[in-house]
């Protein structure tokens with residue numbers, strides 16, 4: 001709920017700065033690591049957005065898969081099913097390089 | 111029309127957390143954000159910690175709960191200053207809520223401040239409150255696959271306490287699996303097995319904590 005409210009606050013502030021009347025879409029980039037549950041977030045966003053310039057806005061989530069880089073051999077790969085093992089050399093010393101972000105990327109306004 | 115935003119969703123919280131951090135620096139507090147599922151043993155750990163730290167370091171506690179609970183009272187019985195925060199609908203403490211406890215605590219007289227977060231494995235890991243480190247408790251009555259389901263909390267934590275090991279034989283909790291899963295999420299995670307009931311492992315936990323505090327004092331001195 002707090003996350004949805006933060007997204008709304010950021011979107012509304014950006015729209016107001018841009019002199020927009022209405023927000024039609026909010027594009028959020030969410031790393032898989034953040035364990036965001038899309039329907040739940042969309043629901044909370046809808047509730048928070050009631051009676052605001054975002055009341056009809058669609059919340060669009062772009063889920064970014066977790067990526068890792070092997071400290072052993074340097075291989076860069078997508079981490080599936082939380083398997084932190086290098087497909088190149090079988091090494092387990094993996095640095096997470098993506099999939100931890102949670103950001104409002106842009107908004108579409110009228 | 112499209113407007114570029116590129117703002118971190120938690121930016122507002124992180125700004126307040128940074129302000130809290132300044133206050134903790136001024137007061138030379140080591141601040142630990144303690145997280146777990148409901149009932150994993152956070153308050154009991156704080157009670158054991160209060161006893162073990164007596165005469166060594168001054169402990170202070172902020173405890174957060176969705177409804178009023180008796181956690182602060184339990185801790186105050188050990189002559190430890192404790193502030194109870196009721197979060198209402200929020201399932202975590204955020205930086206602002208933690209700041210709201212400052213008027214009720216004399217931070218200048220506290221060495222180690224432990225913040226007992228709301229029992230929840232998801233949201234508390236998202237909200238920084240100005241802490242030095244996060245410590246999480248996993249009890250053996252929960253599953254050993256928990257690290258796979260809640261990766262962020264395990265990633266963010268410096269120390270994992272596996273609690274209630276006194277009842278390990280009566281559960282199907284697999285210690286090896288749990289350790290392996292936790293390290294998969296965070297290879298640098300330190301892990302201690304404890305029982306807040308029998309006191310097993312508490313000494314190791316308290317020496318981990320006092321070591322962190324000494325490191326903190328040292329780094330503030332050289333800053």
Ligand SMILES: Nc1nc2c(ncn2[C@@H]2O[C@H](COP(=O)(O)OP(=O)(O)OP(=O)(O)O)[C@@H](O)[C@H]2O)c(=O)[nH]1
Nearest residue numbers: 147148149150151152153154229273274305306307
């Ligand atoms: N057997 C056993 N029980 C424990 C241990 N530690 C805590 N408990 C019990 O677990 C229950 C919950 O402990 P609390 O310390 O209140 O847990 P908590 O994490 O503070 O709970 P919330 O604040 O409600 O999330 C209590 O009945 C404790 O007595 C332990 O090491 N072994």
Ligand SMILES: [Mg+2]
Nearest residue numbers: 152153181226
């Ligand atoms: Mg408690």
Ligand SMILES: [Zn+2]
Nearest residue numbers: 070073086089
């Ligand atoms: Zn490799």
